[in-house]
Amino acid sequence: MAFSRVNPTGYTNDNSTITAAQANQLDINQSRAIDGTAGGTYTPTGQIIISGTEGIRYQCTGAGANIRLGSRVITRQSTMSGITEGTGTWAMDIGMTWRNATESATGLFLPLDLPDGAVLNSVTARYIGAGGHVTNPLTDPGGLDLAMPLLQVLSVDSGGVATVVGSQLDTAVDPIDYEVMHEITASALAHTVLREVNRYLVRFIGERGAEYTTGALLTQVLYQATVTKYIEH
């Protein structure tokens, strides 16, 4: 809690004594006070509440330009807004889930709203293969019956040049796994997000091949990132 004065009425020259209790209280208070010069680590047992109209203004620079956070991993969903690379290859289903309509080597583009300065760890697509595949496993040795869906994470610079940050083929090994919701994760990306110069998106290419079946669903795209600071926007 906030400190109070050890002698509320104040001292008077030649007429006051600082008692041991007061001196001790002063000493305890200063040992608990936040050091605005040298900094330090504080573990308050109660909240520090800033009220009134003045608040805090943060005008640090360099490494401290934003309020720092103890390193943590956040997970956030993509909105699934997007556009198809090829006409008619994917269509929006109810609930804004994407449904694969036709076989195509072109993709579905889904922009990613990533936090600037964070380290992107992984991007995951949640996907349901269409029903009716016959060959088991889908990933037969020759890989000829079905080219598996592909998740790509792209960074696009000011010149429109796309760089693959990471990618992952669907690794489901039989129709039982493939035709229910499962995850396709591009992991170990270790990519520092630079929103000032790049934009980011997912490019998702559906299954292809002799056993292509229409109707697969892309239900969610989410990312995990390690963040160490608040950002302005």
Next chain:
Amino acid sequence: MTFVRAKIGGWVDNVDPISAVQANQLTVNSSRAIDGTSGGEYAPKAEGPIVFTGTQGLEITTGNIELNPRYVIRNQEFEVTFFNPGSWAPDLGNNYQNLVLGSVSFPLKLPHGQVLTFIEARFKGAAGHGFDPVNLGGGITMPRLTLWSVDSSGISTLILSKDDNVIVQSEYESFHTMTLGIRPGFAGVISEAINLTIDAEENRYVLSVLSEGGADFQAGSILASITHYTTCTSYVEH
């Protein structure tokens, strides 16, 4: 303002007494300092705010900075992908114009862990309806806002739905507000409240707008904006 030393240069044993002024300054400073051990409430006055400069700043090791609960109002970007292709189309200014009966869905960007309270849409019915009021047997079904949560399997869960409740044709055919939830500061019945704690890790959220329908359907309604009200009690990382 920042504290200054009560005695520049410091005291020397058996030389310098602590004057009353110095002692008082010490106690006043102490009483104004932020208690980093027990916390407390502080209200910086005219000299404020508390300013952090330099390169070190603050770090919050765990959790997030809490906020006194506040309504954060945001206009939603119209990032739309059509569920019913051809039923709505953007006009100049990216307003959405209804062409034929159908719905259009907008993903909502909502802050994780906060509470979605209220949504409003600015909407104008097309001109030329033959009946008044339009929602009381006037030959059309009213436009509808529906809030959905979509899980990992693509399953949509209905959170709340509400029809446009304008009852006068002239009002309907002018810009008016369609609402979902209870507007902050207003009374309402529990069944009309949203009060949805946002889980942006597992779910995404979609607002669909179903156009008017029925025998007296008129093409040309316009959806100009969607605004959501969220009760925020902390900053979030993103």
